[in-house]
Structure formats: C-alpha cells, structure tokens
Amino acid sequence: MPSIAKVAVNDATIHFDKLYSYLVPPELEPSVWPGGIVLVPFGQGNRPRMAVVIETEAGDDPEPRLKSLLAAAPEEAHLTPDLMELVRFLRDRYFCTWYEAVKAVIPYGAQYQPGVENGRPVVKSRMVRPVETIYTLTGTLPEKPKPGPKQLRAVEALRPGPRSRAELEELGISRATLDGLCKKGILTAQTRDRPLDLFGEVPFDPRPLTLSPEQQTACRLLEEDLTAGEPRAALLYGVTGSGKTAVFLRLIEQTLAQGRRALILVPEIGLTPQIIRRLKAMFGSRLAVQHSALSNTERLLQWRMIQQGNADIVVGTRSAVFAPLQNLGLIILDEEQEHTYQSESSPRYSAHDVAKKRAAMENALLLFASATPRTETYQAAVSGRLRLVTLQHRYGGRPLPTVDFIDMRAELAAGNPREVSARMAQALEETMDRGEQSILLLNRRGYRTVGMCQSCGHVLKCPNCSVPLVYHKPQQALFCHHCGHRISPVPTVCPECGGKMVYSGFGTQKVEEELAALLPKARILRMDQDSTGRKNAHEQMLARFARQEYDILLGTQMVAKGLDFEKVTLVGVLGIDSMLFGQGFRSFENVFSLVTQVVGRGGRAELPGRALIQTTVPDHPVLQLAAAQDYPRFYEQEIAFRRFSLYPPYCSFCVVGFSGEREPEVFAAARRFGQLLAERFASHPEQPLRMLGPTPMTIVKLNGRYRYKLTLKCRNDAPFRALLRSTLDAYAEEKLPAKAGVTIDFNSDGD
Numbered sequence: 001m002p003s004i005a006k007v008a009v010n011d012a013t014i015h016f017d018k019l020y021s022y023l024v025p026p027e028l029e030p031s032v033w034p035g036g037i038v039l040v041p042f043g044q045g046n047r048p049r050m051a052v053v054i055e056t057e058a059g060d061d062p063e064p065r066l067k068s069l070l071a072a073a074p075e076e077a078h079l080t081p082d083l084m085e086l087v088r089f090l091r092d093r094y095f096c097t098w099y100e101a102v103k104a105v106i107p108y109g110a111q112y113q114p115g116v117e118n119g120r121p122v123v124k125s126r127m128v129r130p131v132e133t134i135y136t137l138t139g140t141l142p143e144k145p146k147p148g149p150k151q152l153r154a155v156e157a158l159r160p161g162p163r164s165r166a167e168l169e170e171l172g173i174s175r176a177t178l179d180g181l182c183k184k185g186i187l188t189a190q191t192r193d194r195p196l197d198l199f200g201e202v203p204f205d206p207r208p209l210t211l212s213p214e215q216q217t218a219c220r221l222l223e224e225d226l227t228a229g230e231p232r233a234a235l236l237y238g239v240t241g242s243g244k245t246a247v248f249l250r251l252i253e254q255t256l257a258q259g260r261r262a263l264i265l266v267p268e269i270g271l272t273p274q275i276i277r278r279l280k281a282m283f284g285s286r287l288a289v290q291h292s293a294l295s296n297t298e299r300l301l302q303w304r305m306i307q308q309g310n311a312d313i314v315v316g317t318r319s320a321v322f323a324p325l326q327n328l329g330l331i332i333l334d335e336e337q338e339h340t341y342q343s344e345s346s347p348r349y350s351a352h353d354v355a356k357k358r359a360a361m362e363n364a365l366l367l368f369a370s371a372t373p374r375t376e377t378y379q380a381a382v383s384g385r386l387r388l389v390t391l392q393h394r395y396g397g398r399p400l401p402t403v404d405f406i407d408m409r410a411e412l413a414a415g416n417p418r419e420v421s422a423r424m425a426q427a428l429e430e431t432m433d434r435g436e437q438s439i440l441l442l443n444r445r446g447y448r449t450v451g452m453c454q455s456c457g458h459v460l461k462c463p464n465c466s467v468p469l470v471y472h473k474p475q476q477a478l479f480c481h482h483c484g485h486r487i488s489p490v491p492t493v494c495p496e497c498g499g500k501m502v503y504s505g506f507g508t509q510k511v512e513e514e515l516a517a518l519l520p521k522a523r524i525l526r527m528d529q530d531s532t533g534r535k536n537a538h539e540q541m542l543a544r545f546a547r548q549e550y551d552i553l554l555g556t557q558m559v560a561k562g563l564d565f566e567k568v569t570l571v572g573v574l575g576i577d578s579m580l581f582g583q584g585f586r587s588f589e590n591v592f593s594l595v596t597q598v599v600g601r602g603g604r605a606e607l608p609g610r611a612l613i614q615t616t617v618p619d620h621p622v623l624q625l626a627a628a629q630d631y632p633r634f635y636e637q638e639i640a641f642r643r644f645s646l647y648p649p650y651c652s653f654c655v656v657g658f659s660g661e662r663e664p665e666v667f668a669a670a671r672r673f674g675q676l677l678a679e680r681f682a683s684h685p686e687q688p689l690r691m692l693g694p695t696p697m698t699i700v701k702l703n704g705r706y707r708y709k710l711t712l713k714c715r716n717d718a719p720f721r722a723l724l725r726s727t728l729d730a731y732a733e734e735k736l737p738a739k740a741g742v743t744i745d746f747n748s749d750g751d
C-alpha cells in the first residue's frame with residue numbers, strides 16, 4: 001500500500017504556505033517520515049524544490065494525478081521530533097512559513113539543496129563536511145615477506161591507539177604505506193568529522209569558585225529551581241559588577257553534576273570570547289560555540305558535535321537557542337534586555353520565548369540576567385511569575401561609579417565648538433596620566449552624519465532608502481548605513497540648486513580625530529562596525545585594550561556592555577540626546593539601559609570609577625535615573641507609563657508590515673488588510689484589539705521598497721492568532737495588485 005507525504009515547500013510566502021500531498025515511491029518509503037527533508041516536483045513546470053514532510057498517511061486510494069517525491073535527504077538531516085516541535089512553535093507564534101522555520105533551526109551548512117546527478121534530480125548538502133581518516137590497527141604484520149621499515153613504523157605508531165592520517169603523515173608515514181596495510185587487512189580506515197577545537201589554546205585550569213555571601217544566597221535560591229524537576233524561570237537582577245558570571249559558573253557546575261547540559265546565550269559575538277575562556281578553564285573542552293562569526297564549516301562542525309552529544313555546554317548568540325542539546329537543565333540569557341535577542345527577519349522570533357518553550361520541553365531552569373532588565377521581565381518577576389533574585393552590591397564591596405553631567409548648552413555658550421567638551425578632554429588626560437584607561441561611548445559611526453545644502457536645505461539621502469547618507473572620511477565617500485549605497489567623490493555642491501553642501505553631525509571617526517588633536521599623546525582605539533569588519537578583529541582589539549596598549553577605547557554600543565577591564569576608571573558618554581527622542585515605546589528603556597551599562601564599565605576592580613555624560617538636557621529624568629544607576633526607580637516610572645499608555649506588558653504589540661515598489665499600492669494593501677482584520681474582530685467583540693494605521697514606517701523607504709504598517713495592541717493568544725491567520729488567508733484570496741509583501745512582527749517597538 002503506497003503512502004502519502006504532506007509537505008511544505010521552500011520559498012513559500014506566509015499567506016500562501018499550504019501543505020501539498022505527494023506519493024512516496026517504494027524505494028523512498030524507509031526514509032520518509034514527519035520531519036524528513038525531501039525533494040519534490042513543484043508547480044506547473046515540476047521544478048525540483050526542497051520541502052519538509054509534515055505528516056504521512058496511508059494512501060489507500062490515492063488521487064491518480066498525485067505526483068511522487070523525487071528524493072530524500074539522508075536520515076541525519078531529518079528533523080528530530082524536538083526540532084519539529086520548535087518548527088511548529090515558530091510557525092504558530094511568528095507567522096513564518098514552515099520552511100523558514102526549518103532553516104532557522106538548522107545551520108546553513110547542515111541544510112540541503114536541489115542538485116542534479118547523471119541527469120536526475122537529487123538532494124545535495126550545502127557544504128561538504130570536512131572529514132578525516134582514522135586508522136586502527138586490527139591485524140599483525142606477517143613474517144613473510146619481510147615487512148619494510150615504513151610498514152613497521154606505521155604499525156608501531158598505531159600500537160597505542162587509532163590515529164588520523166594527518167598525524168601519521170606528520171610522523172613521515174605516507175598514505176601509500178597506509179593504503180597498502182589496509183589492503184592486507186592489517187589496518188582499517190574510517191572517516192569521521194574533523195574535530196575542531198576553537199579556543200584550544202585556553203588551558204584547562206579549574207579553580208575553586210569562592211562566592212560572596214550575596215552570590216551564595218542567589219545560588220541557593222536558583223539551585224532550588226534547578227533541581228525542581230519541572231520548568232522554572234527566574235530573573236537574576238544584579239547591579240553592574242555584582243558578579244553575575246560567578247553565579248552562572250556555579251549553576252553550570254551544578255547542572256553538569258546532575259548529568260544535564262547547559263546553554264548560555266549572550267547578546268553579541270564580542271562577548272563570547274570572555275565567557276568561553278572562563279568556561280574552558282573551568283570545565284574543559286566539552287564546550288561548543290554557535291554564532292554568526294564562525295565560518296559555515298566551523299559552525300557545522302560545532303553543531304554536529306552538539307548533535308552527537310559531545311558537548312555539555314553551548315555558548316552562542318541568538319540562534320544558538322536552537323542548538324540540538326539534549327537533556328538540557330539550564331538556559332541562561334545574559335543581558336536579557338538586548339534587542340539582538342529578537343530576530344529581524346523571518347521567523348521574527350524572540351530568543352526569550354523560544355528559550356521558554358525549550359525550558360518547558362526539558363523541565364529546565366531558564367535564567368534571565370541583567371543590571372537593567374526589560375520592563376516586561378522585571379514586571380513578571382515582581383508579580384511572581386518569575387523568581388526574582390537580586391545582587392544589590394558590587395563584588396568586593398566596591399562602590400558604583402560616581403556620575404556627573406557636562407551641560408553642553410554651557411559649553412556652547414562658552415564658545416567651545418567641539419564635540420568633546422573641555423571638561424571631558426581634561427578628565428581623559430588626567431586618567432591617562434595616572435596610567436588608567438577610559439571608555440568613550442558615541443552611538444553613531446562615520447565622520448559626518450548629515451549633508452545639507454546651505455541654500456535650499458536639501459538633505460543628501462540614499463536613492464534606495466529614506467535616510468541621510470553618512471560621510472566616511474577614510475574612503476572619502478558617503479554611505480547609506482542601511483543598504484550600503486556609496487557615493488564618491490563627496491558632493492560639494494547641491495544636486496538640486498547648485499548651492500554649497502555643508503556636512504554636520506558627528507560620528508566616531510570625527511571624535512577620534514578630535515581626540516587625537518586634543519590629546520596628542522593618547523593612544524586611541526576606535527571600535528565600531530567599520531573598524532571590526534575583519535574576522536576576529538573585535539576580539540583582538542579588546543585583547544589589546546586589556547593589555548593596556550591603548551588609553552582610550554572609543555566606540556558605539558559595542559563598547560558599552562558586558563566588558564570587564566580592571567584599569568578602566570573613566571567612562572564618557574557623548575551624543576546620547578537624540579536617542580531620548582526616539583519613536584518607539586522602548587526608547588527610554590533603551591537609553592536608561594545603555595547609559596547604566598556603560599557607566600557600569602568603570603571602577604570594576606581596585607580603582608574607583610567615575611563617569612561623565614555630555615548632554616543638553618541634564619535634568620531629563622531618564623538621564624538622572626541612569627546616572628543614579630537606580631533601576632528600581634526607573635522601573636516604577638516606566639511601568640506607570642506603560643500602564644497609562646497601554647503598552648507591553650499591558651498588551652501585546654504587533655506590527656503588520658507591508659512593503660512593495662509602488663507606494664500607493666502598498667498603502668492600499670495595508671488599508672485593505674486593516675479592513676479585513678476589522679471585519680473579523682467585529683464578530684469577536686470578546687477579543688480586545690486596538691488598531692492604528694496604516695501609517696508609514698519610520699524609515700518609509702528601504703532598499704527601494706516602500707513600507708507601511710498597521711499597529712495592533714492586542715492579546716496574543718491562540719484565538720487572536722487564528723483571527724490574524726484567517727485575515728491573511730482572505731488577503732491572499734483578494735490578489736491585490738500591489739503584491740505587497742506582508743510581515744508580522746511581535747518584537748517591534750513601533751519605531
């Protein structure tokens with residue numbers, strides 16, 4: 001009896017992602033089951049497409065026109081039931097297609113694609129996995145004919161145990177010799193994944209961890225959750241420098257002692273080396289890494305190591321939340337407030353929610369940690385839905401840095417036209433003269449950030465995106481920071497009226513230049529996306545700063561968080577004001593977090609720290625609270641605002657985005673979608689919904705596409721998602737001329 005596979009195909013759209021039925025030919029029968037990766041003939045031309053099997057059923061009486069599957073990927077490529085559960089979760093929660101979810105949970109290197117072999121369609125792995133040959137001694141050399149010296153040496157080398165071909169070749173034993181011995185049955189050869197020891201140079205050097213009394217109390221509470229045998233979630237709220245890492249290490253130790261595994265997520269690649277070093281030193285090499293700065297090969301090899309059960313600890317950025325670790329006991333999200341935990345392309349998932357799902361599947365403890373938690377997370381903790389564990393003091397009784405404001409209105413009135421104020425420059429110089437280091441934050445890269453015509457006011461914008469072009473001095477060019485569009489040479493006259501172009505606003509390149517003029521002796525390290533482009537540049541720069549090869553570390557938000565340098569005693573903040581006036585409902589939270597975090601980089605060891613904040617609004621309550629590093633009071637204000645204006649956690653916030661090449665069509669599509677949605681909710685008055693729009697997105701044109709949005713304040717439960725899904729179906733039926741792409745985003749803050 002033939003069977004039928006119901007599959008979802010690659011390259012579908014969210015409003016057209018159906019299951020298609022195919023006959024399973026007898027020769028593929030043993031390798032097709034739900035979660036299987038297969039190749040199907042698709043559409044009128046029967047072009048081969050990748051697909052994932054969602055269900056199988058007996059085909060007693062198959063429809064005669066049913067097409068057959070073309071091929072199936074090997075068993076190791078099929079999704080396990082656990083990964084399939086995550087795929088279903090992603091699709092249900094984030095309105096992505098089935099196959100987008102598949103591509104999110106499997107790294108690129110482990111995916112399959114259509115290919116052709118001997119004129120027949122086949123599935124091909126995207127990458128050839130690097131393997132090595134291992135030789136094992138399985139027989140004895142005969143006395144006659146007398147073995148040669150090469151053969152004797154090979155056998156001797158393999159007597160203590162199997163070795164790889166590369167190791168043997170290093171001993172001067174050739175492949176020909178080895179092949180000869182294999183033929184005689186004296187050796188056997190096997191292939192295996194080439195091992196990859198990232199950070200192999202870090203010595204295994206476990207030292208007992210002595211915790212402060214406060215850290216001990218925190219661990220005791222969290223260990224209750226860790227051993228509960230049911231899903232638990234907690235927030236470790238600890239001021240900067242309180243030693244959250246020490247708490248993590250103790251909990252990981254406990255997790256491994258229970259024979260379970262641990263997953264540690266960090267918000268940025270730059271923070272992985274720090275934690276990897278500590279984990280390697282403490283726990284040895286059963287540690288794998290998953291982040292986007294690895295090459296596809298490295299990533300694949302590490303992933304396979306996890307899949308085969310050879311890693312007890314996984315460290316990585318957002319997508320590591322899908323690492324196929326079994327028997328998970330602990331998931332940590334460090335710096336949980338960071339927006340990098342939210343994916344900006346489909347599936348637009350939040351690592352928080354996926355981690356929660358996994359903790360539920362595995363009866364694990366999910367631990368969020370931060371000095372400035374998201375308002376929603378802290379609210380969940382104070383209301384008892386998460387356990388709240390607090391570290392109120394810095395480790396070793398060190399004080400938090402003192403913070404002063406530099407009022408830039410006064411500076412300007414005193415006739416200082418520079419971006420770096422006289423007081424800031426003086427403080428930097430004094431710090432340097434004492435042999436200490438400074439961190440300077442400016443969250444804008446480039447040299448000049450806007451070019452405007454003096455006569456007609458025309459602003460030079462990207463032709464593809466509705467944003468100003470930024471002047472970069474090293475390349476003598478203007479760049480779009482969104483699509484990379486480049487204009488060179490830099491225009492000196494206005495393309496509209498021929499008037500004179502004036503460039504203003506300042507980025508890290510400009511400040512670097514100013515500092516060099518103000519403090520000629522200072523050794524300045526600039527760190528931003530432009531200076532860290534090369535592989536590992538980031539890590540090398542931080543290592544050199546740690547070795548005190550520089551006096552000042554100047555950079556964008558990548559210098560603000562998580563870093564721990566003992567000689568840093570001064571932190572300066574430049575150009576923060578524009579962030580205070582951002583659009584999204586999270587803008588205050590973001591400024592509070594950024595300032596508190598960067599201030600917290602100072603005075604973490606013996607030497608006390610201080611911070612200076614340049615601003616034209618020194619009395620702004622958010623800056624005042626950040627200066628006081630008083631998160632609980634900030635939270636009180638923020639939660640009152642969220643309740644009053646109806647924002648999360650008092651509702652779910654969902655942005656339905658529309659994009660296309662022709663603006664009126666995009667607008668019309670958004671409006672029609674809004675009507676369809678309103679009709680459906682009208683017959684479900686029990687389902688709360690407030691809809692705003694359509695309105696243009698803050699950046700209305702991006703990469704040549706116009707963008708509009710509907711903003712929904714809703715209750716994100718199953719009935720809500722069902723109504724949204726039925727709206728999508730109705731919208732797909734209408735075949736609007738715009739063919740506007742639709743995206744659904746539960747992570748947006750409306751900006």
Ligand code: ADP
Nearest residue numbers: 210211212238240241242243244245246395564
């Ligand atoms: P946080 O992440 O909370 O800002 P860290 O974990 O980076 O803080 O710790 C701050 C500093 O205190 C680090 O230099 C760390 O080595 C030190 N520290 C914290 N706890 C301990 C401990 N139990 N033993 C030794 N040093 C510690």
Ligand code: ZN
Nearest residue numbers: 462465480483
């Ligand atoms: Zn652009």
